């Protein structure tokens with residue numbers, strides 16, 4: 001079995017406004033991942049610019065920062081074997097139109113700008129830990145056993 005790891009996930013402002021937090025949390029629970037942190041919050045401009053810093057020179061950067069700061073988000077940390085890659089495969093492609101049915105963006109996303117969810121990038125090693133550190137203090141991440149641990153990822 002692959003190594004257990006933690007990964008960062010966030011329901012974006014469009015997902016919160018459309019009442020999709022529960023649906024998205026359920027998908028990860030159903031998949032056998034373990035929730036170790038969760039926070040309903042607003043992102044300020046500084047945090048948004050740091051979080052999406054890799055896109056600072058892209059033409060869509062300003063719009064992306066405005067969108068992600070436009071309303072509350074639900075930030076989460078999920079744990080499991082190979083969790084970053086597992087979560088990204090459940091999320092789908094950046095553009096919902098390119099995302100297969102059955103993926104979160106394929107089923108729930110509207111367009112490139114309103115794609116309901118962010119997840120750490122498995123093709124950018126270390127992005128999961130970097131993003132977890134950016135959004136959560138250590139004491140906000142909860143170590144615990146789930147009763148069905150042996151059956152989970």
Ligand code: RTP
Nearest residue numbers: 060064093094112113114115117118119120121
């Ligand atoms: P995210 O970081 O939000 O999870 O999305 P991602 O990895 O699938 O995509 P990424 O390349 O990191 O882009 C971040 C967000 O920027 C918006 N975007 N707009 N050409 C465009 O207009 C464009 N390209 C990307 C998307 O909302 C994407 O989620």
Ligand code: MG
Nearest residue numbers: 118119120121
């Ligand atoms: Mg990304």
